[in-house]
Amino acid sequence: MSKYDLTKISTRAPEDADKSDTKEKTERIANALDELQNKLYAEGKHSVLIVLQGMDASGKDGAIKKIFSEVNPQGVHVQSFKKPTDEELAHDFLWRIHKHTPERGMIQIFNRSHYEDVLVTRVLGYTDDATAAHRFEIINAFEKNLLRQDTQILKFYLHISAEEQQQRFKERLEDPRKNWKYNANDLETAKSWPQYKKYYSEVFEKCGPEIPWVIVPSDQNWWKEFVISNTLLQRLQQLGLEYPTLKPD
Amino acid sequence: MSKYDLTKISTRAPEDADKSDTKEKTERIANALDELQNKLYAEGKHSVLIVLQGMDASGKDGAIKKIFSEVNPQGVHVQSFKKPTDEELAHDFLWRIHKHTPERGMIQIFNRSHYEDVLVTRVLGYTDDATAAHRFEIINAFEKNLLRQDTQILKFYLHISAEEQQQRFKERLEDPRKNWKYNANDLETAKSWPQYKKYYSEVFEKCGPEIPWVIVPSDQNWWKEFVISNTLLQRLQQLGLEYPTLKPD
Numbered sequence: 001m002s003k004y005d006l007t008k009i010s011t012r013a014p015e016d017a018d019k020s021d022t023k024e025k026t027e028r029i030a031n032a033l034d035e036l037q038n039k040l041y042a043e044g045k046h047s048v049l050i051v052l053q054g055m056d057a058s059g060k061d062g063a064i065k066k067i068f069s070e071v072n073p074q075g076v077h078v079q080s081f082k083k084p085t086d087e088e089l090a091h092d093f094l095w096r097i098h099k100h101t102p103e104r105g106m107i108q109i110f111n112r113s114h115y116e117d118v119l120v121t122r123v124l125g126y127t128d129d130a131t132a133a134h135r136f137e138i139i140n141a142f143e144k145n146l147l148r149q150d151t152q153i154l155k156f157y158l159h160i161s162a163e164e165q166q167q168r169f170k171e172r173l174e175d176p177r178k179n180w181k182y183n184a185n186d187l188e189t190a191k192s193w194p195q196y197k198k199y200y201s202e203v204f205e206k207c208g209p210e211i212p213w214v215i216v217p218s219d220q221n222w223w224k225e226f227v228i229s230n231t232l233l234q235r236l237q238q239l240g241l242e243y244p245t246l247k248p249d
Numbered sequence: 250m251s252k253y254d255l256t257k258i259s260t261r262a263p264e265d266a267d268k269s270d271t272k273e274k275t276e277r278i279a280n281a282l283d284e285l286q287n288k289l290y291a292e293g294k295h296s297v298l299i300v301l302q303g304m305d306a307s308g309k310d311g312a313i314k315k316i317f318s319e320v321n322p323q324g325v326h327v328q329s330f331k332k333p334t335d336e337e338l339a340h341d342f343l344w345r346i347h348k349h350t351p352e353r354g355m356i357q358i359f360n361r362s363h364y365e366d367v368l369v370t371r372v373l374g375y376t377d378d379a380t381a382a383h384r385f386e387i388i389n390a391f392e393k394n395l396l397r398q399d400t401q402i403l404k405f406y407l408h409i410s411a412e413e414q415q416q417r418f419k420e421r422l423e424d425p426r427k428n429w430k431y432n433a434n435d436l437e438t439a440k441s442w443p444q445y446k447k448y449y450s451e452v453f454e455k456c457g458p459e460i461p462w463v464i465v466p467s468d469q470n471w472w473k474e475f476v477i478s479n480t481l482l483q484r485l486q487q488l489g490l491e492y493p494t495l496k497p498d
Contacts, residue, residue: 047339090293092394099344104339141390144383146341149341
């Protein structure tokens, strides 16, 4: 059994995690991220790419809003990758992605990403196994190229249960503030969940472990937000970021 | 001795090539390319990427002008890659390149290219051997990705002798219409020619033979133009391009 088998991985916070403690920690992390982003920008040496993947209603938008609430928006770009346009489809699958990789000093968030081209397109039958295998290689080369440019890459899979997803769809239908997010197609997509899980497992295996995926138990938003922001915090702390000093001349 | 050793490869047309015959052939090819480009565009299935590399004054600009003289400019894009900007340098070396890969139906010409990042940057000492080796892999993966998108890639090295180059520099100085092309730095660059040759040989070896380089003897423009346009013609003819037919519905 693969260690990436999503059917065997919990979607919930550990039993002993305390909700209010965790929320406090996440607040402190958000403040620390503000300072670290400032240094990242000032130093202009590293960049950060955060890839968020997950099924519909897994909480990608919410995570972005919460985790970067304290961070200077000038230093953070968010790019959502939706169904490709005709122009995008007339190029290779990384063309539209490459345009949005972060320059030095910046944090770039991908809300969905190049991984859709080895996930949804497989479920829909546009991408066969041989093409997917080829794309795994291309993706790995692409990401290693970014690493060499001092881009830190963090890849998160927001892992929710089918039950939690259904609950959230229901809320979207019932809550007028969430109605706009409701999409009848999502119900269709949910039926393909077993296939998605299989393809995700393959992605985690083939497009790791050098740039590993973090599988984030996401049924409870407070736990999801803590895991992502804490992972980011630790990565930024490792960089030894410093404000540049003026040179004698 | 490598088969790509430029010091062993002639820069001149074969002895038995007739100048006026060859020029006539090139004219006919230019007309054929016009028709083929039309089909390429109408069909919207394939794209073509032409990479032109060569030392200063090797005739890249002239080749573009001559070979595409008959082709609809709407179907051809030319992109020159010069010294990277600060924004470009803040990204990986393929970032600025990827933006200009051709969409289906288009012919894209790169006047210099991503190969500069394993050529001039090595000569100037910005790129060490390990980085170059890494970039060869990245470039191969990048180009294979384009192949999968039905992009035909043709890579030409315009091969001139040092004597011919000096002659052309002299013309740039003496001919008022060519003055603007004169750049004193080119004389400096010319001194590094042995290094360039070595690094070019490595490029031909490491970034072929799947997508091979065509080494074009370029001391005589009429021969250079024939070789490039004929190579392009043959490639386009192999694609079996057809105008799309209307569907019954």
